[in-house]
Amino acid sequence: MDVLIRTTQIGLIVMAIAFWGSADAAEVTPEQADFFETKIRPVLVKRCYGCHSNESGNARGGLRLDTRELTHIGGSSGPAIVPGDLDGSLLFNAMTHQDFVMPPRSEMLPQAVIDDFRKWIEMGAPDPRSGAVTEIRSSIDEQQIQQAKAEFWAYQKPTRRQPPKADGDWSLTDIDRWIEAELAENQLAPSSDASAYTVARRLYFDLIGLPPTVRQIADFQKSWDRDPTAAIAAAADQLLQSPQFGERWGRHWLDVARYAESSGRGVNLTYPQAWRYRDYVIDSFNSDKPYDRFVQEQLAGDLLPVSSDEQWAENLIATGFLALGPKDVNQRNGTQFAADLVDEQIDVTTRVLIGTSIACARCHDHKFDPIPQTDYYAMVGIFGNMSTYFGVPASSIGIARGLQTQQTSNLLRMPIDDPNPFEKAVSPAELESMRERLATASSELREARINQRRPGATPVPISRIVRMTGEIEYLSAKLGGHDPQGNPISFCMGVQAKEQPKEVRLLVRGEIDQPAQVVPPGFPRVLSDEPASIADGSTGRLEFARWITDRDNPLTARVMVNRIWQHLLGQGIVASPENFGSTGSAPTHPELLDHLAVEFVESGWSVKSVIRQIVTSRVYRIDSEFDRSSFEKDPENKLLWRANMRRLDAEAIRDAMLFVSGKIDLDRPGASLVAESGYMRVRDGNLVNLFDLSGNASRGGMGAAMGGSMGMAAGAMQDRGSNQRRGRFGRNRQRGGISQTLLPTPGTDRLDMSTAEYRSVYLPVVRDEVPRALAVFDFAEPSMVVGQRESSSTPNQALFLMNNPFVIAQADALAQRVSEEAKTPAARLRLAFELSFGRSPNATEVSAIRRYLSDFEDVQSNRGRALAMTALCQSLLASADFRYLD
Template structure:
């Protein structure tokens, strides 16, 4: 295990460096703190006397005129008339941070450093000394706002009624397996539950689908790619003897393939809003999100018990570990809490923390419990039995953790950008990543970087002095940006390696770094409107006598273990419903994130409980449940339409037939790669977001390294000057990692643009041949191959994807370079494997559709190819060795509706 004690992760690592204000540049540091401060502490009599005698009179005389409730138009959003609001601060951060002069902007202002308060004169030296002493002693302050009492709209009777009567909160009960009139059709208990309801509504189940359709369904559902013609033939041979044996053999084989985790891991990534950037106004990358993606895939492949999987994601940092490898895995799992969208442009760090906790609560309760507790942030839930106090009881469990999502630790922040207000460091892992290709540094290189940092610090101090002089502010600002970016760059490099210059492995995640405490209700969700303090705990509708939080604990681990407990009926029901939906098209509950009053009721409640109990008994095994459903009779029935059945059950809620489904975006892309013979089944290491590092996303590209962009800029500048051109100002920068105010004038855009493309990382990745689950998922900049086909929106929790049929999809299949390349490769494959035209047509149909062509299809295909070859265009080829006629034919097969349908 590598020693990491030379590089402690403190709040210094996650400070923000810049904030641009009108009239000049304000330099200050902000550390993450809790979004609600403690109630009045037990101050000593001497401390209270000091405040009343030395501090309060100064605040009243010098500050309240502009920064109190009576001021009317409060300057800068800052109020200083209560302790809580003084600590919260205004637009630029906290006025007072107890014990920390550097972060206390009030002290900065009275010293007339970056702020000047009072604006026209400086306070007496002894008054400034008193303020300094007050902050250093912990800023004792007895001023408290009167707590507003909230009358809950959700009553105790409402909660009791929901606990006793609402189906989702009832304990799991083993239902009796129903008897059916047809004793021959059902082969599993699942079939008996389905058939009983069908018979009760006089609906016969559809006949079994053809064997090749069943096999295609199994392959796409379990591993996300189609079967080969040889696998189809083998399956049909076994099917003729015993269909159940044929299905079971295939299911067992597919469950052991690594592609299973890639397919089912992607389902989970939909739900947990996986992405590799923050999204929002300033879209910054998450270079280490890929570790969580791989963790999820590995968890499904190893069939990690789902309850353990849940606990690790909610409290992995608090779990004991038998080895460094297990500890690393647990920490990576907590990326679940760190990976959501973030407004890193939020000026107020307490508002940012409040929003961060809210997003974590929303994800946790909807993903694992099918409950939207976050709706109670500002008021009691309008429909479900959740009080606002329940929300803050949960918030108390999440509020004392620090969320790590940015770049390796740096004294100067991760590649500073003036518009990024909220930044973060990362967590060093206790084990090395053997595939990490990041550069190693020699002792000479490290010493050189340290020496350069020393010189840059001196230059930065000089720049600040020049700034205060008021001379040529534009040039001073440019110098400051360049100096600070270089300082940040060097500091990040040194922070990403150990004392020997060897790269340290980092990950996103969370850690508890502040003492546990209860939080107050925030009236209407406003951070400056505190209500009564709420003890940490479960929402009352979930509360059990066995759940207790030790006084020294935040309660997050206890909450996580309750989520993964068999005593909690929601987690097993919610996950079983997700598995059922991914295999049969719709969940037993068709609103998978909403098991509340406004959600849908289960179509087969007894079956849901039966499967949930079986899930728990199997040690929460996802593979066991997948096999149980996939080997049932109902899974393999046909999707054939019946007018009479449709009249009784138009939504197919009773499952009288299979639900026709479109291939999702990943399966469509992966299927094209698979049948063309181009699919690379090896897992790539990390991805382009990791290669680009912590940078801003702009126009579908990620900025290159600072060295590359600097060299590119210098080259473009030299070329521009050589033509007598110049450079104008534009603070848009070059994609994030290295910012400069210079941009080329319009008379020389091409060389600059070409150079820029050479050092940036493209996100579309049309030439990539690995599985789609490994494509970069950057918020608001999805690859075209995914975006066009209803890919899950990574800005939100997506339990059910949309399914559309749009002109954009047709245009993509007709014109996109990726599709054309796969059509060419497929044409090359069929012509290489067969000489006769008829055999080539047969193979193309078998690869694309899993079946042979009909007589009419074979005739039409032959006519098309022969007529195409008679034209002069037949002499051209899209790529060498790929005849244009066969490539056009293969593209037509790929663009057809049948190719995009599972059944």
């Protein structure tokens, strides 16, 4: 059988993982066995085993047909047989010469043979061939699980305890009482309060990621002089209502959600619809969406009841959490791709939400935590029963030079009119012209392919096949991406549940061709008081989302309040935010962690409520002053005897430069650069047309060949009218979605954002090509769950601050602003400091700067003064005072 490369639907691939429950040998009746032995096996042996069997030593395309299990798993294109599903059975597809041809270079098999295979598949593909199933016995028994639940802190429900009584008047809140008690027990004293100036900068950067102005600091100082606690509370309330709050705290979530706008891995293809999830996260934090609802929408938004199209669209976008991860779209084996996809989804879900790496049990029992391998595959039974729509285009049967996209996906059609802002409407006449050209091009391609199989015929050049296929995909995408009136249709990334859930088998050592016993869907037992209750016919994903957010779940609230504490205090109560297991860090203040978790749930899962509670505590406002005696007792400051000195993160540094220069644009930009560029390949900092036959990062390629620049999208667009789901409010909604739209784009776009002036959270996050202004200051690796960023100090950072065009542009803008708003040298110097640091220079700084400026030649001329002021402003932007809090 000649296995060609073709677009594989993810929903079909995942079915291959779950097939084993449908055709066990024990279920095959004598009549079915006789049919297989007389009608099916002889054809397989004679016509297929020569290329696809273990005995022949050949498995062309990764496909073997000599066992039941391997026949169902299939090869690089997906499952060869899906019981009861002719369309999903690629073996039948090949026998009937649809997308494949089997046997290769031969006439179609006799109709009687084809009819036998049709009947066999429709009856459930009964297959009596020996396929002995191994049963893996776990080394983790029920007694060990129960012992861990009884003894390990993280597996026990958080409980509210009475805070210790404090001596003196240092403690203001219950948070402080827990902190003070630990300090006293270790013979440590808390540092004194920081200045109003320091606390104001701390508060503004922590809550909105921007510096306070001189006026805001002065107002805060006046309020502080009357009542520090009231001053902080009032400022916090104001900042929590600012739209910049969601941009700051939404970025924290995007770090752990491994948000990015491309697939990464070997073939780095763009995700032009990823920005919708980014905006959803920012809006959720701004509206203080209850965290339990926020989580449920991301895990099972497609299954939650809704009351409007707008809510339904928001839920679909939220499930982008499961679709955004890195993907090896170059993986030839579709079943392996699907197994890896589910593994990545389980990993990000469990590490982000419950601080537990369940994915460690994919190949064997967890080495350190009481999580048997069966618990992992119980979750595969939940996550494997959904289709993931991540929107990576087809690659013209994989033969475009330098590009081999084996695994592709559609997108979800949204129920509201909210198209990509860069999509353009087309006229009805243009639509009709494209339909006519599509019909002609499709006919020409069919003839070319038939001609290639004719003996003695002149072969059609591969380049011509590629160009014709590309044109068909372009036209199909354009037509499918617009309604009959020519208006663009709205799409998003996300997931959808399968119509009929499938059970799964455990895989020995995680190998897809070594199935063991059936594992029913379920939740990690060490975190569950009762077995998972999953209704018949349900995938279990909605039940899982509700279990995760149940107020009795021992980890969900703890993990989130620990993240909040870390972002405000510089380190978590649990220093390993994604690992609350036995190899993770023990909590420094376990009672405080429980207190915050209980308060979080009782507040209605309000993130803003927890933030307000922390920033109004005494410990939040203490100084970072060094004390040798305290340092010797607690060198890592685990007990918080002083504030942690923190460098601003990458976004805050860039945004602060734009803010003080007066150039920042606080309006949300439309979509993103990636959305504007469309479906492209990322290579060497460039966005390249997917079908650039030259293999170079240059304009032209397929776009030029077709009379214009373009980005390629998925194969032929088709409206899956049968794949719909009726909403609670009576409207039909698309479930499976249509193949993604196509955006006219340049052949190449440089991912250089040095001239962008909007906030950093809106910069394109392309895997392996993060903007320099972010990457140099330890931006979160977008292919990983990053709960705590590194904070380094490197020569590259100094070079960036000295030479990068963005920094120079902001220094020049700041110098111009200072020169325009102040008239004397002394006033300009003072204003430069006030804009940069929120304070005036001291006498030492004034003296040093005057000496520095005197070194400039011709400082009395207009040009000399301008150069000197720009150099001064750049030195302020590059200073430690600008980059560090405290």
